[in-house]
Amino acid sequence: xxxxxxxxxxxxxxxxxxxxxxxxxxxxxxxxxxxxxxxxxxxxxxxxxxxxxxxxxxxxxxxxxxxxxxxxxxxxxxxxxxxxxxxxxxxxxxxxxxxxxxxxxxxxxxxxxxxxxxxxx
Amino acid sequence: xxxxxxxxxxxxxxxxxxxxxxxxxxxxxxxxxxxxxxxxxxxxxxxxxxxxxxxxxxxxxxxxxxxxxxxxxxxxxxxxxxxxxxxxxxxxxxxxxxxxxxxxxxxxxxxxxxxxxxxxxxxxxxxxxxxxxxxxxxxxxxxxxxxxxxxxxxxxxxxxxxxxxxxxxxxxxxxxxxxxxxxxxxxxxxxxxxxxxxxxxxxxxxxxxxxxxxxxxxxxxxxxxxxxxxxxxxxxxxxxxxxxxxxxxxxxxxxxxxxxxxxxxxxxxxxxxxxxxxxxxxxxxxxxxxxxxxxx
Numbered sequence: 001x002x003x004x005x006x007x008x009x010x011x012x013x014x015x016x017x018x019x020x021x022x023x024x025x026x027x028x029x030x031x032x033x034x035x036x037x038x039x040x041x042x043x044x045x046x047x048x049x050x051x052x053x054x055x056x057x058x059x060x061x062x063x064x065x066x067x068x069x070x071x072x073x074x075x076x077x078x079x080x081x082x083x084x085x086x087x088x089x090x091x092x093x094x095x096x097x098x099x100x101x102x103x104x105x106x107x108x109x110x111x112x113x114x115x116x117x118x119x120x121x
Numbered sequence: 122x123x124x125x126x127x128x129x130x131x132x133x134x135x136x137x138x139x140x141x142x143x144x145x146x147x148x149x150x151x152x153x154x155x156x157x158x159x160x161x162x163x164x165x166x167x168x169x170x171x172x173x174x175x176x177x178x179x180x181x182x183x184x185x186x187x188x189x190x191x192x193x194x195x196x197x198x199x200x201x202x203x204x205x206x207x208x209x210x211x212x213x214x215x216x217x218x219x220x221x222x223x224x225x226x227x228x229x230x231x232x233x234x235x236x237x238x239x240x241x242x243x244x245x246x247x248x249x250x251x252x253x254x255x256x257x258x259x260x261x262x263x264x265x266x267x268x269x270x271x272x273x274x275x276x277x278x279x280x281x282x283x284x285x286x287x288x289x290x291x292x293x294x295x296x297x298x299x300x301x302x303x304x305x306x307x308x309x310x311x312x313x314x315x316x317x318x319x320x321x322x323x324x325x326x327x328x329x330x331x332x333x334x335x336x337x338x339x340x341x342x343x344x345x346x347x348x349x350x351x352x353x354x355x356x357x358x359x360x361x362x363x364x365x366x367x368x369x370x371x372x373x374x375x376x377x378x379x380x381x382x383x384x385x386x387x388x389x390x391x392x393x394x395x396x397x398x399x400x401x402x403x404x405x406x407x408x409x410x411x412x413x414x415x416x417x
Contacts, residue, residue: 030156030159030160031159031160031163031164034160034164035167046183047187048183048184048186048187048188048191049153049156049157049158049160049161049164049184049187050145050157050187050188050190050191050192050195051187051190051191052160053149053152053153053156053157053160054149054191054194054195057149057152057153080155080156080159081156081159082156
């Protein structure tokens with residue numbers, strides 16, 4: 001059995017986490033994933049085609065995502081595009097990582113490194 | 122404002138990129154080439170629309186760096202998968218068992234004059250490869266460091282033996298007539314076995330942590346300790362008297378006891394390598410996990 005698929009404490013690379021975050025909204029194709037990751041990070045993380053599909057390849061192998069045969073609208077979309085969606089394991093991983101980051105943010109707020117969530121700037 | 126170029130725009134860029142994709146392994150290209158080119162086409166259109174030619178140039182710089190790094194990673198990943206194949210484990214196990222046999226032969230027939238230790242060391246490298254392969258990347262950096270040290274130690278020991286015997290510096294006549302000349306060779310040999318021992322011990326700890334192999338998990342650690350003790354024995358029983366200008370095989374000298382210890386250690390190493398080889402050969406096809414433990 002592949003350990004990475006069964007262990008929710010597996011450390012995600014930043015690229016993998018961002019891709020999982022994008023796919024948490026629903027299935028998507030490579031270019032759209034790349035653009036959304038750039039938007040989420042205000043352009044700080046720019047995935048090239050190599051890093052995008054290299055990460056996707058490993059995530060498919062680990063069972064975090066899977067390919068989808070469905071198309072949102074076949075009339076509008078290029079049929080050569082490949083769509084990806086989260087698996088149950090992928091969803092658990094992204095949730096676990098989000099919780100871990102939330103906990104870290106709480107600690108940072110406790111140390112007054114970040115403003116409280118309710119405060120107005 | 123720039124107009125959005127059509128889907129067939131940037132033919133030169135796309136042709137160049139398609140040609141550069143040869144840097145990736147064939148299997149990766151077969152799966153993703155079309156999609157990578159499509160992503161680049163979409164990206165070029167977007168950048169040209171947003172930032173014009175400067176955006177296209179900036180994208181190309183980014184794409185080129187991405188291609189260099191990820192093509193290298195995919196190549197390494199492909200090699201790793203080959204490295205972690207059951208065939209490598211099986212043949213590594215067979216080599217290890219034969220290596221053990223040659224260790225034992227040096228004890229059973231010490232005066233046969235054959236290259237017993239050299240063959241044992243060369244075949245032992247096969248065992249190291251098989252053991253590292255059996256860990257299938259689960260050994261992490263510790264396993265990799267142990268594997269690298271094991272190979273370095275073995276190569277150093279082989280080079281020292283080859284140099285020592287071809288130049289005559291490790292021959293019995295040189296040891297008795299010119300002990301100081303022989304001392305340097307013995308020192309390097311003891312360091313080589315110590316390095317091999319540390320490497321095997323690290324691989325052994327990695328094996329325990331990764332819980333591979335299933336049986337006789339402590340064997341690599343035991344082999345590592347034995348090899349390290351062999352290195353220390355060489356140093357204490359032979360290097361120390363030789364460096365002081367004494368023949369280690371003089372009556373009542375430490376070298377005589379050291380020789381008994383060395384043969385005893387050779388016998389244990391022989392049995393250990395045979396055991397490791399048997400374990401690797403029998404577990405070659407069982408439950409290999411190929412993914413590193415903490416990577417996406």
